[in-house]
Amino acid sequence: MITAGVDVGAKYSKIVLLEDGKNILTRANGVVGFDVGKSAVEVFEKALVDANLKRDQISQIVATGMGRKIIHKNPPINAGEIVPEVIADAKGVFHLIPTVKTVIDVGAEEGRGVKVGEKGGVKDFVINERCAAGAGTFIETMARALEVRVEDMGPLALKSTNVIPMNAQCCVFAESEVVTLIHAKVSKEDVAKAIHDAMAGRIASMVLRVGVEKDVVLVGGVARNPGFIPPLKKELNAEILVPEYPEYTGALGAAIIAFEMEGQK
């Protein structure tokens, strides 16, 4: 049986096609444009082509992510069910790393901490409120201020060993602090590290509200940023595990939930 999980995120749509609830047939992603539904359909069709499948061969589709409602019972994807991100995250990470107790998901617009229970259920969770300073967009904005590519931000930060505190609790004010540092002739490496340290501090203080229990797994697009992991590890005083495709765990979890739904029929 083939099921699919579609994670319509703030910046990217991610799709996982799954066979019998365990074998990943393919993964695909694409940038979410102004027409969220259209972007999701394009990625979905790409995944079908990659796996050499047709829509009617997929028994069940579950959608998650910020834009999940757009494809819920809406052709051509026609997702049969929608689940919140924290539910999909916990399920997906538990499938990959069954010893997981804490999931930290840092995406483009949101940071989340999830305490994972039995069988990948959610015991408790926390989500950052109304501020981009704990999400990937923060790094993108700061990269623009530093005039570097976003993918260079992490490696740049790793070159610095200096500690420069950034106090701003808000993305806009943080940008002002970065501009001040630039004017003070602080090196790009040091500023990049300060940005990652500040973000790790915000995410850690949020996750600590639900408690940090090992194994701790970091997922979401920001998990691919090497500059973010050392300060987060330091803040949480814990080893951080990162799966091979950290941005796909929500979609994977949704595909597993789709498989479980079919099993209950």
Add this chain to the structure above:
Amino acid sequence: MAQTKEYPTEPLKIWNEAKDLRRKYYEGYLTAHEHGALRWAGGAWSFSAIPAGLGNDVYCITGEPYGATVAFFKEFTSKCHDAVEAAGFPRTLCAYMRNYWGSILLDKYILADGTIVDHYPAPDFIWQDHICCSHGKWYQVVKWLEETKGKKVPMYCVDVSVGYSPDEPLETYKINYIVQQLNDGIDWLEKVTGRKYDDKLLCEAVWNEMRATSLWAEVCALNQAVPAPLDEKSMYSLYVMGTLMKHRPECVTFYEKLKAEVEDRVRRGIAAVPNERFRVITDTQPPWGFLQIFREMEKYGVVSLGSLYTYGLIGMWEYRPDGTWAPKQLPLEKPQTREEALKAIVEWTAHRPEWAHFYLPELKTKMMLSIVKQWKVNAVLLHYNRGCEGLSVHIAENRLGLLDAGVPVFPFEGNMGDEREFDMPGTLARLTAFFSSVGLKKLRE
């Protein structure tokens, strides 16, 4: 969509009476001077039975419910905030207080139905007590603001910071400390109003207050029934009488009628939320401009039964010898003299449940856990209310206490009276995630 059992439901018969009573309250304050009556201002927790000894034509406006009324009408709230911030006050202060000050600065008065009247009706005197930092400063600024309009408003404040004992009576010297302030306050009231004080009216008002606040607790206790006869959104329109006029005979009569109706609903199995299948309580004031969040919850079959706030802000409770949390029993005899009345109301008020957490968060957690157990609550929604320092103090510790006891908790950030600090779509998205995490699915769109 998942299916669930449906209970019978029907609207509250007393609903229109509640609306009418509240309308008359605000109009009564507004028009008091037209017939030579007195007006006073103070908090909902002030000893409102004391000024009642000045006569039956004494009208008060309690600040917090007025601030909440302002918050309900977002366009007016926004103007109030602009006025307060333009006057130099920070937006981090108590939101009710800012709404109230804004109304004075704009020189506009809003009625319960949203009608805005020109010229804010200044009080003849201020009668307040101190329990949190905002309560302390609130009316000092009101006094200044009225002075800028040429009106001198005398002010009297009672310090109530004598500690809290959930199970034992307070020590005599602590009671006497407050009683003496009230005694002095009566002399002050006579002096500033020029009226002769009537101890008989005082005794009536004290007894009314004790009856009204005990009756409200009895109404809340009826919500232990499954299905719950009342939902919290409706309770906000009912408990408010106690915050406006807890010492008035019409408040007692209203709660007697309400109690009879709710008892009848319990007998007949009438539900507030017909698809009830998951029972929650909240905490602190809600974001008043966004009460539709409760209707969203009902789509999942979730009923909010109330909160320590709705039950204990005005309602009076006590721990019985068997350990249950129950409506506070009235003394055997009604007070007959000034001294008896003052002592009785101080002893009664010092055990207000919503004062407990000012002293120890554990006391609040204990009461919340009693509600969880006795009201058969499945989860608790905690409002990290940026608009009220007083009631939000220690709330994160309450969360930990509830979690330790195995109660699922959903915290959300917001503000009771400043819509700029509440993210409705974001909160609903997180609430959906929480409901999913406890296995709930939407029953209807």
